[in-house]
Amino acid sequence: MTSVIKTHNLVKYFNDPVLFKVIKNISFEITKGEFVSVIGKSGSGKSTLLYILATMDSDYQGELLIEGETVSDKTEKERAYIRNKKIGFVFQFHYLLNEFSVLRNVMLPALKAGEREIDEIEQKAFEKLKLLGMESHANKKPHQLSGGEKQRVAIARSLINDPLIIMADEPTGNLDKHNSEIVFEIFGNLASAFNQTLLIVTHDIEFASRTHRIIELEDGRILFDRRN
Amino acid sequence: MNYRLIAGISRSLLMARLGQTVVAAIGVTFSITMFIALLSFMTGLNNILDSLIVNRTPHVRLYNEIKPNDQQPVSLYKPSTENYHFIHSVKPKKDFSRIRNSLAIIQSLRQDNRVMGVAPKLSEQVFYNVGSVDLTGIINGVDPVEENRLFFLDDYITTGSSEALKNTTNGIILGKGIADIMMSKIGDVVTVTTARGNKVQLKVVGFFQSGLADYDKVNSFTSLTTAQKIAEVASDYITDLQIKLFNIKQAPTLAAEFKKIYGIQAVDIQAANSQFETGTFVRTLISYSVGITLLVVAGFGIYNILNMMIYEKMDTIAILKATGFTGKDIKWIFIGIALFIGFFGGVAGLIIGYVLSAVIDIIPFETQALPTITTYPVNYNPFFYLIAISFSIVTTYLAGFFPARKASRVDPVIIIRGK
Numbered sequence: 001m002t003s004v005i006k007t008h009n010l011v012k013y014f015n016d017p018v019l020f021k022v023i024k025n026i027s028f029e030i031t032k033g034e035f036v037s038v039i040g041k042s043g044s045g046k047s048t049l050l051y052i053l054a055t056m057d058s059d060y061q062g063e064l065l066i067e068g069e070t071v072s073d074k075t076e077k078e079r080a081y082i083r084n085k086k087i088g089f090v091f092q093f094h095y096l097l098n099e100f101s102v103l104r105n106v107m108l109p110a111l112k113a114g115e116r117e118i119d120e121i122e123q124k125a126f127e128k129l130k131l132l133g134m135e136s137h138a139n140k141k142p143h144q145l146s147g148g149e150k151q152r153v154a155i156a157r158s159l160i161n162d163p164l165i166i167m168a169d170e171p172t173g174n175l176d177k178h179n180s181e182i183v184f185e186i187f188g189n190l191a192s193a194f195n196q197t198l199l200i201v202t203h204d205i206e207f208a209s210r211t212h213r214i215i216e217l218e219d220g221r222i223l224f225d226r227r228n
Numbered sequence: 229m230n231y232r233l234i235a236g237i238s239r240s241l242l243m244a245r246l247g248q249t250v251v252a253a254i255g256v257t258f259s260i261t262m263f264i265a266l267l268s269f270m271t272g273l274n275n276i277l278d279s280l281i282v283n284r285t286p287h288v289r290l291y292n293e294i295k296p297n298d299q300q301p302v303s304l305y306k307p308s309t310e311n312y313h314f315i316h317s318v319k320p321k322k323d324f325s326r327i328r329n330s331l332a333i334i335q336s337l338r339q340d341n342r343v344m345g346v347a348p349k350l351s352e353q354v355f356y357n358v359g360s361v362d363l364t365g366i367i368n369g370v371d372p373v374e375e376n377r378l379f380f381l382d383d384y385i386t387t388g389s390s391e392a393l394k395n396t397t398n399g400i401i402l403g404k405g406i407a408d409i410m411m412s413k414i415g416d417v418v419t420v421t422t423a424r425g426n427k428v429q430l431k432v433v434g435f436f437q438s439g440l441a442d443y444d445k446v447n448s449f450t451s452l453t454t455a456q457k458i459a460e461v462a463s464d465y466i467t468d469l470q471i472k473l474f475n476i477k478q479a480p481t482l483a484a485e486f487k488k489i490y491g492i493q494a495v496d497i498q499a500a501n502s503q504f505e506t507g508t509f510v511r512t513l514i515s516y517s518v519g520i521t522l523l524v525v526a527g528f529g530i531y532n533i534l535n536m537m538i539y540e541k542m543d544t545i546a547i548l549k550a551t552g553f554t555g556k557d558i559k560w561i562f563i564g565i566a567l568f569i570g571f572f573g574g575v576a577g578l579i580i581g582y583v584l585s586a587v588i589d590i591i592p593f594e595t596q597a598l599p600t601i602t603t604y605p606v607n608y609n610p611f612f613y614l615i616a617i618s619f620s621i622v623t624t625y626l627a628g629f630f631p632a633r634k635a636s637r638v639d640p641v642i643i644i645r646g647k
Contacts, residue, residue, distance in 0.1 A: 051641045056550060077554050084552020095547045099240040109551040114230045157551070 002032045003068055004165050004197050005053055010062040012048055022048050023060070024220040030165070030199060035191040037208040038201045040217035047169055049217070050201045054087055054167050055079040067164060084113055088158025090168035096142035096150055096157075103129070103138040106157045113161055128156040132186060148179030155186055165197040166190070172204060184210065234557060238564030241544070245537060252533045253573035255526035256624065260577020260616050263519030265584040267612045270515040272605035274508050280439065281501050283380050286347070286470035287479045290486060292327050293493045296320045330466040333490050342473055342482065347374040349468040350455045357419040357427070358410050365406060366447050367420065369455020378472040381449070387414060388434020393451045399433040400454075405445030407435050420458070428458050523619055527627040530566055534631040538562065545635055546643035555636035562635050566628020567621065574620030578613050
């Protein structure tokens with residue numbers, strides 16, 4: 001199995017208000033096609049870990065490898081490139097840009113990558129929206145959508161550059177039961193039908209129990225790492 | 229870096245905050261408008277005031293001054309140590325105020341490639357006969373063609389033209405002051421008495437107004453030949469040579485040179501009118517200072533608005549960074565916003581500034597001093613427009629740079645986690 005993300009002895013300190021070790025020597029590996037959930041109580045360090053894995057936080061010790069390549073010593077520009085090309089991110093709050101249409105929001109990461117013609121990107125963004133059943137909303141502004149719909153658009157955006165891995169930070173944390181179910185089904189479908197690697201941070205135990213692998217964190221350590 | 233994408237994002241952020249953007253742009257527009265209008269008007273006025281002096285005054289004037297000789301004959305005798313020369317009441321020798329060998333001097337000056345032209349002049353004291361009263365006056369005999377080419381005589385002739393002096397024998401252009409006293413009209417014949425007592429009849433072909441009332445009460449113009457006839461002198465009798473140079477800055481050196489070569493008195497324009505250059509410089513300086521101050525104020529406005537915008541758009545910045553935009557991209561998005569404001573505000577300012585100048589240009593402005601001017605003078609120099617637009621872009625760039633740099637350093641983790 002090809003390694004997607006591998007960490008070795010990750011350590012992260014918070015300095016505010018006192019020196020505090022949030023991540024304590026975490027080592028694990030995620031391979032291609034895995035559907036992983038990270039659970040843990042508030043303050044267990046799961047979001048902090050996710051931001052390190054997503055290359056948004058570079059202030060840590062230890063080693064992080066994405067596709068076998070060390071990320072820890074990359075420059076800001078190189079890390080931005082990795083986020084753009086290899087990582088699709090879904091946040092708890094939708095974080096769509098209200099200045100742009102739904103379609104353009106989905107297109108943005110691909111436009112930044114700048115590897116395709118605009119027509120082609122538009123076509124692709126439309127396909128991703130269709131995959132998530134959002135194609136009829138393509139020309140609306142994000143504020144015209146409901147919370148669940150916004151989250152589906154955000155997932156479409158995370159898929160636009162065909163990322164190596166999709167990371168999500170509490171993707172259902174702000175949604176009702178019905179919309180949570182839809183989002184889970186989308187993730188499940190991506191994993192089974194497209195062999196997409198997924199790493200979902202959540203504290204919804206029920207959600208986690210339906211994924212392939214659960215990593216539970218407690219006080220910055222891995223409490224258990226179990227395959228379902 | 230994908231400039232079209234960056235510019236597109238800048239534009240979208242602008243459009244989302246159209247009201248604020250327009251307010252910021254109006255600040256730039258206002259300052260550019262004022263800058264253009266002020267400079268156009270100020271330099272227009274400067275040019276008029278300068279031309280009053282610079283155009284009408286010869287750059288170098290050659291004349292013959294009647295004065296006692298510096299070398300008195302007795303000084304040729306070297307006294308011994310015990311003796312001194314004491315000479316009282318030294319008087320000038322009887323002489324004419326004409327320039328000797330004038331035609332040869334004119335010829336030699338006209339061949340000088342630093343000299344634009346030479347206008348000869350003969351000034352003659354006369355009396356204007358008004359009924360039983362005689363009024364003192366001066367008749368200036370000039371070469372009408374050269375006088376107009378070099379010193380713009382027509383600019384202050386209010387009725388008639390210098391042409392008429394050439395075409396009419398015994399024609400005279402009277403000063404406005406003396407003409408009013410004599411109540412003369414075009415075509416009237418006026419009588420003048422020369423210093424030697426001869427009466428000459430001259431035909432009025434025009435009036436001039438120099439702007440100096442006292443000057444206009446005394447002076448009149450005739451052609452050089454008419455003046456020589458009145459003075460009963462030969463055709464080479466000339467009292468002044470008025471020289472115009474290609475480069476006015478050379479006047480002092482050339483004055484000294486001519487004085488030495490031709491052995492006559494020479495005076496340059498700088499020595500005669502030094503205060504004008506200072507006045508021009510100070511007025512231009514004031515205009516630029518006011519314009520630049522306005523732009524700096526507008527720059528602070530843009531700085532504030534961008535700072536506020538960055539606080540409002542923290543989420544946007546965070547999400548752009550999370551999806552792979554670099555700090556540099558973010559910086560250029562916000563600098564792009566500033567440049568949009570600077571460019572469009574600036575262009576609007578140029579247009580409104582031009583319109584305002586055009587309005588100033590049609591406001592009536594009549595003054596005794598400037599008979600040919602009927603409206604406020606405006607200088608439509610394209611250079612001002614170039615400076616203004618460059619300045620607005622540079623100022624807005626600087627105003628945008630610091631907020632943009634701040635935006636580029638936003639840590640997306642803090643924003644996303646902060647929710």
